[in-house]
Amino acid sequence: MKFSFNHNNFNVLDLKKSIAFYEEALGLKVTGEYKAxxxxxxxxxLGDGATxxxxxxxxxxxxxxxYNLGDNEFHLAFDVDDMKAAHEKHKAMGCICFENPAMGIYFINDPDGYWIEIIPEDM
Known part of the structure; x- marks a missing residue:
């Protein structure tokens, strides 16, 4: 028996706004949709086209x-091949919520307050 990751879920208040954020901030694209x-x-x-x-x-x-996100101790993480360009993009978007220069990482938050960790590709 073998298990593999399929998806993570975030509940959002404004679907269009959230999709636009993830497209702009991380380059994700809608890969499927289900309407009740x-x-x-x-x-x-949403997918990255690579995984x-x-x-x-x-x-x-x-x-x-x-949504009550508690202490927001959970997050998604994305690696990026150009950390400097990513940081500049997210700074211009105003979505950086925490930086840890000693570790070389930072976090952005989406419109609902979920945190996404940005790490260098080689980390």
Missing amino acids: PDGSFILAY KHRLELTWLRDRKEP
């Missing part, structure tokens, strides 16, 4: 209040 027949939710799957792993964004029609 009754309109109560939409699942959008099988996807990010599932879940929008719930009746959800109006922000």
